[in-house]
Structure formats: C-alpha cells, structure tokens
Amino acid sequence: MGNEHEPNDVCSFRRHEYLAREGEMQDRIYRLEEGWACSYRLLSDGRRQIVSLFLPGDFCEPQWVLSQRVVHPVIALTQLSAQAIPVQEIDRGRAAEAEGLKSIFNAMLQALNRQAEWIVSLGCKTATERVCSLICDIFTRMRANDLVAGNGCAMPLTQYDLADTVGLTPVHLNRVLKTLRARGLIELKSRSLRVPDLDALKRIAAA
Amino acid sequence: MGNEHEPNDVCSFRRHEYLAREGEMQDRIYRLEEGWACSYRLLSDGRRQIVSLFLPGDFCEPQWVLSQRVVHPVIALTQLSAQAIPVQEIDRGRAAEAEGLKSIFNAMLQALNRQAEWIVSLGCKTATERVCSLICDIFTRMRANDLVAGNGCAMPLTQYDLADTVGLTPVHLNRVLKTLRARGLIELKSRSLRVPDLDALKRIAAA
C-alpha cells in the first residue's frame, strides 16, 4: 500500500500496485514524481484496454477534484513516487490554491483532448499510425515535462502495456516496432526511447 | 449561420451546419433542445471519426466554460435548435448560476467517462460489441433525457454517421445491423430505434 494519508505526503508504490480501485472514493489526487502509471478497463473475458497514461509530472486523476468516485482503476506501471494532494486543499478559494485549481483544470482539459485524439486513432488509424501517434504523444509530453535529453527519454512500458494502449495484440505490436526500427524512425530498447526525427514520425502518425 | 448572439438566445441550425469551427473562440455553450449534433475529427485523407454525440438536452461543449478554444469542430447532424448560454453568465458565483456551473461540471465528467468507455470499445471490442455498446449508450441517454416512449426513441443518424462513430466501414456496419435485426435485438428504420430487451443488448455489448 501507499504511505499514510497526510497532507501533501509523498507516497511510493511498487509496480502493479493500485493507486486507486474502481468504485472507491478518492479524497486526494496524485502528482507523479518518478515512475509511470495508467488507468485501464478490464472486460470480463480478460481483454484489457489502457485508457490513460500518467507520466512523471502529471496529475492523476484531475477529475477527482470534481467527483471523488474512481471510475477506472489506476495502477503503477513502474516503481513510483507521487505527491498526494488532498482535494479539500485545492477547493479553497485562497489565491495560492486558486492557482493550483487552475492547473488542475488545465490538466483535465488536456486529458479530455488527449482522449478525443485517442478515439480518433483507435477509430480510424492503421496499426503503424497508431503506434507512431502514441510514441509522438509520449515523447512530446516527456519533453513538456522536461524529461527529454538529446532526443531520447525513458520509456518503461512493456510491449504488453503498449499493445493494450494502442488496441493491438502484443505480437502485432512487436512487428510494427520492428519495421519502425528498420526504417530508422525509433530506437527502443532497455526501457529507453530515442526519436531521431520527431516530425517524420508525426507525418506517419497521420494528421 | 445560427441566429444573433444574445444572452440565452435560441439558435437554430440546418443539417450539416457548423455549431463551432476548429480553432475558433466560443464564448457560449449550447444546450440542445431538438435535434442531434456531433464533434469530429477529419484526417487529411478524408477519414472521419466522430468523437462525441450530442443528444437533445445535452450541453455542447461543457469544457468551453474552462477554455473557449474549440478543439474539434461541431456540426448539426439533423435540423437543430439549441439554447445559447454565454459562458460569463455561468462563471459568476451567484447562487442560481452556481447550480448551473455544477450541472455543467457534471456534464464534463460524464463526457470524460463516456469517452473513456469509448476508448475501451474501439480498443478491444468486436464490431458487433461496439455497435451494441453504442446503441445502449444512445438509448440510455435518451431515456435519461426523457425521450424514450415505450421502448423506442428517435435515432436520426445515418449509417454513415454510425459507422464513423464506431470506427467501421458503412458496409460492415450495415451487415452488423442486419444480424442484430435478424436476432430480434433491435428495430431500426426511418430514423427511429426500438430496443425490445436492453439487458440482452448490454450483455452482447460486453461488460
């Protein structure tokens, strides 16, 4: 379990540990410091779809400020440390906190727009386009969070995780990665990603 | 164009008319009275994905209260009439309006959750499951908005619209509908939908 519940506590979670379970009431949101997390949905026959990814620096899940009910479970995809921020602390109208509320609404909007784009990918893009879209999204977000050095960044997701995000089987995802590597578009090994030419990748991701 | 811009005006739009264009600033949100609308994304080669549907009674788009920038274009799918609500009117802290703000945040949360579920459908469900999921979603929302009589409601979307929502080709969508009709699970003709057994449909939609 994550640590004790104290204001603005730093919690840590082991890989695959729950940050939040479906149906729970969550009276605090997390700000990830190190490590990645995701929310997902499991169908009764075991199919899994990852609904959103949380990278270091991201809020998880901003909408808990509006409703504390957890709709999709959240787990750590890696060893993880996160700051826990009680929602009442945010809700107050104090100036400093108003700033905080603004950034959380902003995170909500971004999540909404990212989800919409993701619907577009899943709804009408090919396997290769989807994979490129996802990599572009991750790379861009990592850069925005100041986590890109040179043209590389961490990428701790397994191919199973990636497959469950882009809606492909692990086998097919692997083949797509293989061709992208062969084309020199990405380097991806030992939990790290390098993108020599982001624009080229964006072009393949389909406008 | 929709009507003049006056507070809480009722606007009307013809089918395929824009309610909002990509990149615009939108200083008012709509509350649909009659008719349906959608937001969508067009890829450069013409592929279209519908990102969300707006039914009578729905707010379109609640997030404009937080950011007025239109990310996805919105068009009328039918002849449409809607109440326009200026966003400043909502933002004020007055008691009556605070109630309004709450219902708009609520609409935002629902949109977020619906989108997440839609990612699940597109990411890991079969064609039949997706179609059933969509029909259940529409029927349930129509019922919540008090627009179901008996077990039927309006359903003015063309099969092209439906196909662009569920991420299938119109041809394949048509075949799926055919088998659902044959199984007695839906009746769908001349812009109207009848669902004799919603639970059966939900079961097929996959938990």
Add this chain to the structure above:
DNA sequence: CGGAAGCTTGATATAAGTCAAGATCCGTGG
C-alpha cells in the same frame, strides 16, 4: 544459476475492408 517475464519470429486463420452494383427512399422542381 535458475526461472519467470518479456521479446521475436513463423505459419495460419479470421474479422473487417474494398470494390461494385443494384435497390430504396425522399426532397425538389416542373
């Protein structure tokens, strides 16, 4: 050092897409 988790590859199956044509519905102008 052993074993599980993760990755890679080949052979084959299948769901959904594409192409093409015809049928039906419906609004509009004569």
Add this chain to the structure above:
DNA sequence: CCACGGATCTTGACTTATATCAAGCTTCCG
C-alpha cells in the same frame, strides 16, 4: 401530383490487415 436525381441502404465477391497459435530466444532479478 408526378418524375427525376441524389442520398442512403443493401448485398455479393474478393482482398487484406490484424489476430491467433506455437515455439524458441533473451534478459534480468532473486
């Protein structure tokens, strides 16, 4: 009121992208 034409729906034959099944390989942690 009817006739025409475009939008919408339906169906058939065929193709293709992705899934499935299966096996071997590699990495890395305990």
